[in-house]
Amino acid sequence: MAKKRTWFGGDGQSAPRTRHSGERDVAGVGLAMLAVVGGVVLGCATLAIVEMNRVDQELRSGEIRAVGLTLANAAEEMISEDRLSAVRRLVAESVSSGRLASCRIVIGEGEIVASSDPSTINVVALPERWPSVSHTDSVGADVGGVRQALPITVDGRGTLTLEVTGVAPASAPWRDLASGIGLVGAGGAAVLWTLYRTMRRRMARFGVICDAVLALGRGETSTEAVRLAPVYGEVAEAWSRVLEQRVQWEAAQAAAPLEAASTDRRSNAGGEGVVGAIDALWQGIILVDRDLNVTYANGAAGMLLESRREELVGNAIVGRLGDPEVEETVRAIASGKSRRRSGIEVKRNEGRTVLRFTIRAVRREDEGAALIVVEDVTQQRAAEEARHSFVAQAAHELRTPLTNIRLYVEQAIESGEEEVQTRSQALNVINTESQRLERLVQDMLSVAEIESGSMSVHAGDVRLTQLLDELSSDYVAQAREKSIDLKFELPPKLPVIKGDRDKLSLALHNIVGNALKYTPTGGKVVVRVSWERDEVRIAVEDSGIGIKDAEQSLIFDKFYRAKDERLKDITGTGLGLTLARDVVRLHGGDITLRSELDKGSTFTVSIPARAAA
């Protein structure tokens, strides 16, 4: 079941139920606006009520005045006809209509002729004449309603006053107030609610971002915890981009130490530009100041001086170069005493390594700084030494048969035609030495080819059974001649291997030939062949003179012959085993030796079996 995704500010499908800071702001603004609108509404309602009361009073006054005028006209006519009872009945009935609160007709001050309240009448009959009170129509208002005073003039007798009071509508102000507040308030509330909803919807996005920022400020580390729900649309997308940038920034910050370390490593181990190029050199480069402290060293320098670059830089070079002459030269150049470039070769590790130090001043105007270039020339020197040794040994080995040939040629020339036997003997020696010379030259060429890398291996199928049969037949006669018991112990089946048949044959011939050569008469030579899963082993065991322990590691070197008096009458080029080992190694194999002086030797050739039989 998929885990439900949680979002900051909602479930991602609907608007959030909790209010965020933006919404709270909106709510506050909304309340303020509500208060303002309420005040406005209340004020408007009050004004409306006052205005409506005023209008209502004016209307009421007009109405009462009209009733009063009607009553005054009617009462004037009745009083003129002296029908007081009718007047009183008119006044009483005018109140009963419900439109008037009270009505009365008075003479002068306080003499009530007719009244809607009969108990207040204090004039029984109208006098013939009464004093007229001059007055104008007046309108007033009291708590009881609208009061109106109208004159009733009776010709020849005097003027009476008709006082009418209208009934005030008791509930009108509150009705108006309610309707006013209701209408305006409802409208205002509706507008406010719409405004609030709109503002809340808009402000919620900013509010939730504000809350997210506050959460981040409080230490929230999870980006997902402050990611906005998709319901917030573009704002959520923009906020997500900001968060992604934050994540990248944090990653960059987190990686900064690693990057710094990496940069440091590059600056130490590689770097870019010129420094990188210098670090890519296989020659060691070291810069030292006038105090003989190392200011720069590349990786090769560290390796060649069998140290770490970090251990070199900042430390004294003295004691690390391994040769007093080199150090003295560095000291002289670094101190500015000498500006001549110097090259010194130093053998280290008991002569196994040859380093060439080239020391020179860095720049003419910069006194006190020396550049040391360290080169590993071990292989070059080894190759030169081998070449010199080869030439020397070859010259020596060539000189012996050539000397014999020259001597026997001279003997043949001097012997004359009569000394046939002497001439024949000389020619035989010349023939033998020529063959030896040919073998020697051939072996030398083969070794040179291998060492120069120009010898090519023509890989093909090599049937070992056939190869060993030929080897056996080639040496049977020689073994019989020396009364040596030559045996070939072969397994019933041998694989077909990949290799150069001629060269493998040459290598095996050299090894078996050596075994027969260095085994005394009546000895024994056994060729044992074994085949394991991925390797063929051919062991050539003899009961010969054996090899000293000290010489066993040297007999594969070119022209090396064991220092044994018994070998003085045994000819050899000293290249046979060298050639055999190189050929076997070209095929991915090797030759090992186990030997004991005066008891015999066993040479074991191991060759990878590349193909099944």
Add this chain to the structure above:
Amino acid sequence: MRIDEQTHGAVTVVRPRGPIAQSDAEGFAVSVRAASMRSLGRIVVDATDVPYVDSKGLESILDIADEMSQNGQTLRMCGVCETVREAMDVTDVLQSVEQFEDVPSAVRSFL
């Protein structure tokens, strides 16, 4: 996995016999590093008898090549079979090493 060492002049030839894979990869790396230290980086890895390499083996080869490149040297390999070459090529490890056809060619490159 058997790892043989031969000396050709001043160059040490390290010859692993078997696939460079799994735990053997670590042994291979240790042997090559040790030989490199002894001969100051004059080493050749003869991969004639390496039929295949796995990711561990590739990682070991790459690590050694990187370490040597920091000293301005390059890991030299020879006798790399097609299977191994392809694996190294696909994973870009091949770019970090120098290849030679055989040991003499690789040894000569030190001259």
